[in-house]
Amino acid sequence: MAKEKKTKNKKKNGNKLGFKGIVIGVGSVLSAALFLPTTVFLFFGMMPTMAAYFADRKGGWKAITIGAMNIAGCTPFLLHLWTTHNTVTYALGLITDPRAVIVIFSAASIGLLIEWAMSGIVITIMTQRSKTRLMDIDKRLKNMAERWGEEVAGKMPLDEYGFPLKQPTDAE
Amino acid sequence: MTDDIQDIEEVKTADAATGDAAEELEPVDFTSMAPPAPLTPAGKKGAGAARQAILNGEIEILSDQPLPRYDNGAAKAYLAQAMGSEAKQQVKLFAYVCEPNLVPRSRLTNKMKSILNPSIARLIGSGVVYWPPAKAERYVFIYENNLGNPLMTPDQRDGLGWKQEMVMTAVIKPMINAFLDFSDAGIFHGSIRPSNMFDGNAAKVERIILGDALSVPPGSSQSMIYESVERAMADPLARGVGSMSDDLYAFGVSLTMILRTKNPLKGLSDDDILRQKMELGSYATLTGKERFTGGILELLRGLLYDDRRQRWTLEEVMLWMEGQRLSPKPNSQNKKASRPIHFNGERYFRPPLLAMDLEAEPAEFAQAVDGGVLTQWLTRSFEDKLTYTRYEQALESAQELGRGPGYWNRLMSRVSIALDPFAPMRYKELSILPEGLSYAFANEVWSKGNIAPYVEIVNQQLVMFWLNAQIDVSVDIGTLVSKYETCRSFLKQENAGYGAERMLYYMMPDCPCYSDKLKAYYVLDPETMMHAFEEISHSKDRPALFLDRHIIAFLSVKDRKVIDNYMTDVNSSHHHKKVLGNIMTLATIQRRSKMEMFPGLSNWVADMLDPVYKRFHDRHLRVKLKERVDKLRASGNLTKIADIMENNNALHQDMLNFKSAMEEYKALVVERTELEDKFESSVSFGKEEGREYSAIFSLILSVIVIICFTFLFLTNDGEIF
Numbered sequence: 001m002a003k004e005k006k007t008k009n010k011k012k013n014g015n016k017l018g019f020k021g022i023v024i025g026v027g028s029v030l031s032a033a034l035f036l037p038t039t040v041f042l043f044f045g046m047m048p049t050m051a052a053y054f055a056d057r058k059g060g061w062k063a064i065t066i067g068a069m070n071i072a073g074c075t076p077f078l079l080h081l082w083t084t085h086n087t088v089t090y091a092l093g094l095i096t097d098p099r100a101v102i103v104i105f106s107a108a109s110i111g112l113l114i115e116w117a118m119s120g121i122v123i124t125i126m127t128q129r130s131k132t133r134l135m136d137i138d139k140r141l142k143n144m145a146e147r148w149g150e151e152v153a154g155k156m157p158l159d160e161y162g163f164p165l166k167q168p169t170d171a172e
Numbered sequence: 173m174t175d176d177i178q179d180i181e182e183v184k185t186a187d188a189a190t191g192d193a194a195e196e197l198e199p200v201d202f203t204s205m206a207p208p209a210p211l212t213p214a215g216k217k218g219a220g221a222a223r224q225a226i227l228n229g230e231i232e233i234l235s236d237q238p239l240p241r242y243d244n245g246a247a248k249a250y251l252a253q254a255m256g257s258e259a260k261q262q263v264k265l266f267a268y269v270c271e272p273n274l275v276p277r278s279r280l281t282n283k284m285k286s287i288l289n290p291s292i293a294r295l296i297g298s299g300v301v302y303w304p305p306a307k308a309e310r311y312v313f314i315y316e317n318n319l320g321n322p323l324m325t326p327d328q329r330d331g332l333g334w335k336q337e338m339v340m341t342a343v344i345k346p347m348i349n350a351f352l353d354f355s356d357a358g359i360f361h362g363s364i365r366p367s368n369m370f371d372g373n374a375a376k377v378e379r380i381i382l383g384d385a386l387s388v389p390p391g392s393s394q395s396m397i398y399e400s401v402e403r404a405m406a407d408p409l410a411r412g413v414g415s416m417s418d419d420l421y422a423f424g425v426s427l428t429m430i431l432r433t434k435n436p437l438k439g440l441s442d443d444d445i446l447r448q449k450m451e452l453g454s455y456a457t458l459t460g461k462e463r464f465t466g467g468i469l470e471l472l473r474g475l476l477y478d479d480r481r482q483r484w485t486l487e488e489v490m491l492w493m494e495g496q497r498l499s500p501k502p503n504s505q506n507k508k509a510s511r512p513i514h515f516n517g518e519r520y521f522r523p524p525l526l527a528m529d530l531e532a533e534p535a536e537f538a539q540a541v542d543g544g545v546l547t548q549w550l551t552r553s554f555e556d557k558l559t560y561t562r563y564e565q566a567l568e569s570a571q572e573l574g575r576g577p578g579y580w581n582r583l584m585s586r587v588s589i590a591l592d593p594f595a596p597m598r599y600k601e602l603s604i605l606p607e608g609l610s611y612a613f614a615n616e617v618w619s620k621g622n623i624a625p626y627v628e629i630v631n632q633q634l635v636m637f638w639l640n641a642q643i644d645v646s647v648d649i650g651t652l653v654s655k656y657e658t659c660r661s662f663l664k665q666e667n668a669g670y671g672a673e674r675m676l677y678y679m680m681p682d683c684p685c686y687s688d689k690l691k692a693y694y695v696l697d698p699e700t701m702m703h704a705f706e707e708i709s710h711s712k713d714r715p716a717l718f719l720d721r722h723i724i725a726f727l728s729v730k731d732r733k734v735i736d737n738y739m740t741d742v743n744s745s746h747h748h749k750k751v752l753g754n755i756m757t758l759a760t761i762q763r764r765s766k767m768e769m770f771p772g773l774s775n776w777v778a779d780m781l782d783p784v785y786k787r788f789h790d791r792h793l794r795v796k797l798k799e800r801v802d803k804l805r806a807s808g809n810l811t812k813i814a815d816i817m818e819n820n821n822a823l824h825q826d827m828l829n830f831k832s833a834m835e836e837y838k839a840l841v842v843e844r845t846e847l848e849d850k851f852e853s854s855v856s857f858g859k860e861e862g863r864e865y866s867a868i869f870s871l872i873l874s875v876i877v878i879i880c881f882t883f884l885f886l887t888n889d890g891e892i893f
Binding site: 061062064065066068069071072075076079080083084107111114115117118119120121122123124125126127130133134137138140141144146147148149151152153154161162163 | 787789790791792827830831833834836837838840841843844847848850851857858859860861862863864865866867869870871873874877878881882884885890
C-alpha cells in the first residue's frame with residue numbers, strides 16, 4: 001500500500017512541472033534561442049549521445065559516458081564557431097563539414113569504447129573479488145565448525161547449554 | 173565378707189603392681205601405638221612378594237597360625253608377633269581378625285587400652301591390616317597372649333563344679349574388679365561367659381582373665397543362655413549395646429555354670445531354654461535341682477533376676493561382698509492370666525510368651541484381633557490395665573497409616589510390644605532391640621540382603637512405639653528418639669548422600685565404608701579412602717567414578733565439609749557434573765587434610781575428564797585445558813587439577829563466545845547466499861558498476877580533452893587542426 005501511494009505521488013509530480021521546472025524550461029528555451037548557432041551545432045553534434053540516451057534506459061550511464069566524449073569532440077568546433085562567425089548558417093556549415101563529423105563521431109565512439117572496456121574490466125574484477133570472498137566465507141565457516149562444532153550452524157536442536165540434544169556421531 | 177573386701181583391695185594393689193611390672197616390662201611401648209595409619213602401599217605391598225598382615229609396621233599377624241581357643245564368635249584369633257627389637261619380640265601377642273559385616277567396636281580401643289587390670293585381657297592396639305586369606309583389609313585387635321586356656325569351650329553346658337571358695341577368689345573378686353573398671357570407663361562388655369574367661373596358664377586357677385569384648389558387635393557372640401530374657405529374644409546381631417545390668421546377668425549365668433555340677437537343661441534347644449526362663453525365671457532354669465548354699469545363693473539370685481529393675485546393681489554386689497544381707501525382691505514379670513488364650517494350638521497364660529509366637533500364625537492373629545478374642549482375654553483374664561492400654565494404642569497406631577498393605581505386619585509388631593514391652597521389636601521375622609538395629613542393619617547391607625524391613629521399622633516409627641511402651645527409665649529415650657527421627661528424615665530423601673546408606677553410617681560410626689568399590693579395603697575415614705583409591709588407581713578394572721551412594725553418605729557423615737558443597741553435582745543427571753563433583757570432593761579431602769600427593773589418583777582423574785572437556789564448546793580451549801591437566805597428570809596434585817576444571821567463569825565465557833560465533837556463522841551464511849544468488853540470478857553481474865566507472869572515467873577524460881583543446885586553441889591563435 002505504501003509503495004502504491006509513493007508511485008502515485010511520483011506520477012503526479014511527473015505530470016505536473018513545478019515552478020523550478022518551469023523556470024529551467026523557460027530558461028533553456030530562452031538560452032537556446034539566444035545562442036541559436038550553438039544550439040543548432042550541438043543538436044546535430046550530440047546526436048550519438050541522444051541515440052545512446054534513448055537506447056539505454058538503465059540509468060543513463062551509457063549516455064553520460066558517450067556524451068562526455070561526444071562533447072569533448074564538439075569542443076574545438078564550438079570554440080571555432082564562437083570565435084569566428086557565430087551564426088546559424090556557419091554552424092550548419094560547420095556541422096556538415098566531414099572533418100567535424102568524423103572528429104565528433106569518433107569521439108563519441110571512443111566513449112562507447114570506454115563504456116565497453118571499463119565495464120568488462122570492472123565486471124572481471126568484481127567477479128574475482130566475489131569469488132575470493134565466497135572462498136573466504138567457506139573457509140571461515142569450516143574453521144568455525146571445526147572450533148565450535150557442527151552445532152554452531154544452529155541447524156540441530158540444542159539443549160539449554162547449547163549442545164546438540166543428540167550428540168553428533170563424528171569425532172569431536 | 174569383710175575379708176573379701178580386703179582381698180579385693182589386695183587384688184587391686186596387686187593389679188597396680190602388675191601394672192607397674194607391665195610398665196617395667198615395656199621399654200616396648202605398645203600402648204602408645206598410633207591410630208590406624210594410612211595404608212600406604214609401602215610396607216603393605218612388597219614388590220612381587222606376598223603381602224603380609226602387618227599392623228602399623230610393628231606387629232605381624234601370622235595368618236597360618238590360628239588360635240581357635242580364643243575365637244570370639246566370628247572374630248577369629250591368630251598368633252601375632254611384634255617386629256623390631258628383641259625386647260618387643262619377647263612380648264607374646266595374638267590378634268582378633270574382625271569380619272567387616274560384624275562391625276567391631278573400634279572406637280572403644282583407647283578406653284579399653286587405658287584399663288590396666290590383670291583380670292582383663294590386655295589390649296595392645298588395633299587397626300587395619302591387609303589380611304592375606306581374605307585378600308582384603310580387615311580390622312584387628314591385638315592382645316597380649318597371656319590368657320591361657322578358656323574355662324569352658326563355647327558349646328560346653330555342663331557345670332565345672334568349682335568350690336565356692338575358689339570361685340570367690342578366682343572369679344568373683346577379679347570380675348568385680350573388672351566391672352569397676354568397666355563402669356568407670358563406661359564400657360559394656362557383652363561377651364562375659366566361661367568360654368571367654370581364661371585361666372592365665374596357671375595349673376590352679378588363681379585369677380581368671382576376661383577376654384575380648386570389642387571384636388564383634390556387643391552380645392553377638394554370646395549364646396542366648398548368657399543373655400537376659402529380653403536380650404536373648406533379640407537376634408544375636410540386633411542385641412546392641414546393653415547396660416552394666418546385662419553384663420552382671422551374664423556374670424551371674426557364668427557363675428552358675430562354673431559352680432554347678434550338672435546341666436539341668438540338657439537336650440533343650442535355645443528356644444526351650446528361653447521359654448523356660450520366661451516361665452520359671454532364670455535362676456530356677458539355670459540351676460535346676462542344684463542347691464547352692466550360703467552367700468553365693470543370694471548373689472546368684474540377685475544377679476539372675478529377670479526384671480532388670482530388681483536385678484542387683486554393681487553397688488549391691490559390693491554391699492554383698494561387704495557382708496550385708498539384701499532381701500529378695502518379688503519378680504513382677506511373672507504375672508499370669510487367670511485363664512489361657514488359645515493360639516497356634518497352644519495355651520498361653522503369659523502375654524510375653526504369646527507376643528513371642530504371634531508371627532507363627534498371622535492368620536490366627538488377625539482373627540484374634542478382629543474377633544475381639546485378644547481384647548477379651550486381656551480385659552477379663554489378664555486384667556492388667558497398663559497392658560490393655562498399650563494394646564489399644566497399638567491398634568490405633570497401626571491404623572494411622574491405613575489398613576492397606578503392611579497393616580497386619582505393623583499391627584502384629586505393635587501388639588507384640590504391647591504384650592511384652594521389654595521384648596525386642598518384632599517385625600517381619602526380625603527381632604531387634606533399638607540399640608542393636610544398626611549392627612543388624614550393617615550386616616544386612618554388607619551381605620546385600622533385604623534391608624526393607626529395617627527401613628520400614630524406622631519409617632513406621634516402631635522404635636517410637638517401643639520407647640513409649642517402656643517402663644524401664646534406664647533406657648535413654650531422648651537420645652534414641654533423636655537418633656531415629658534423624659534417620660527417618662534421611663530416609664525421606666532419595667538422593668545419594670541420604671537414604672538407607674546415610675542412616676547406616678549415621679547410626680554406626682564404627683562402620684567402614686561398604687561401597688563395592690572399596691570392598692577390599694577397610695575405610696574408616698576420608699583419608700584412608702584416599703589411600704584406598706590411590707591403590708585402586710593402579711588396577712586395570714578401576715571404576716568410572718569414585719563416588720557412589722555409599723561413599724557419598726559415608727563422607728557426608730564423616731566430614732560433611734568435603735562433600736556437601738558438591739552434593740548437587742554428584743547427584744546431577746549430567747555425567748560431566750558428576751565427574752566434576754567426584755574430582756572436587758577428592759581434591760577437597762586432599763586439601764583439607766593436607767595430604768600428600770596422589771600420582772595414581774591424579775592420573776586417573778586426568779583420564780576421567782573427557783566428558784568435562786566436552787562441556788566447553790570451544791575445541792581449542794578443550795585442547796588447551798587437556799594440555800594443562802596432562803602436565804599435572806603425574807603430579808598427584810588433585811587440588812590444582814580441580815582448580816583448572818572448576819573455573820566457572822571460563823565455562824560462562826565459553827558459552828558467550830559460542831553464542832557470538834553462532835551469530836557470526838549465521839551472518840556469513842546469509843552473505844554467502846546473497847553472493848551466490850547474485851552469481852546465479854544476474855547475467856549482468858557487475859555491469860551496472862562497470863557503467864558507473866565508465867561514466868566517471870569518461871567524464872574525467874572529457875574534461876582533460878576539453879582543457880587540452882581549449883589550451884591548444886588559445887595558444888595556436890584559434891587553430892587546432
